[in-house]
Amino acid sequence: ITPTVKPSTMDWNSAKGGSTVPLKFNVFAGTVEKTTADAFPGANLATAFGAAKLNVCTDATSEDPVDFTTTGSTSLRYDGTAGQWIQNWKTPNVTGDSCYRAWVTLADGSTLEAFFKLKK
Numbered sequence: 001i002t003p004t005v006k007p008s009t010m011d012w013n014s015a016k017g018g019s020t021v022p023l024k025f026n027v028f029a030g031t032v033e034k035t036t037a038d039a040f041p042g043a044n045l046a047t048a049f050g051a052a053k054l055n056v057c058t059d060a061t062s063e064d065p066v067d068f069t070t071t072g073s074t075s076l077r078y079d080g081t082a083g084q085w086i087q088n089w090k091t092p093n094v095t096g097d098s099c100y101r102a103w104v105t106l107a108d109g110s111t112l113e114a115f116f117k118l119k120k
């Protein structure tokens with residue numbers, strides 16, 4: 001499931017290693033928004049999110065700095081007030097530029113993903 005490199009069409013989201021980045025998204029089945037755990041495999045929120053270090057961190061695409069970091073719960077949850085799913089990802093501490101893929105797997109087997117360049 002983890003690629004070895006970032007697709008060339010995507011930018012790096014850059015952040016300081018060790019920060020907590022809020023990942024926010026919506027899930028739809030056709031035109032119906034999914035707001036319960038059945039949006040994920042086995043309705044298991046604990047295993048739907050993943051992150052892995054990439055082997056390569058050298059492509060020349062642009063970086064988009066993360067505008068907001070947060071603290072608090074790092075579990076996947078639906079925020080009914082904001083109308084979206086939230087996963088606060090506590091990024092690893094790094095000693096130099098390191099690149100990661102963060103993703104969530106949906107019930108139909110598809111994934112939503114983002115790529116991060118973490119800095120010291």
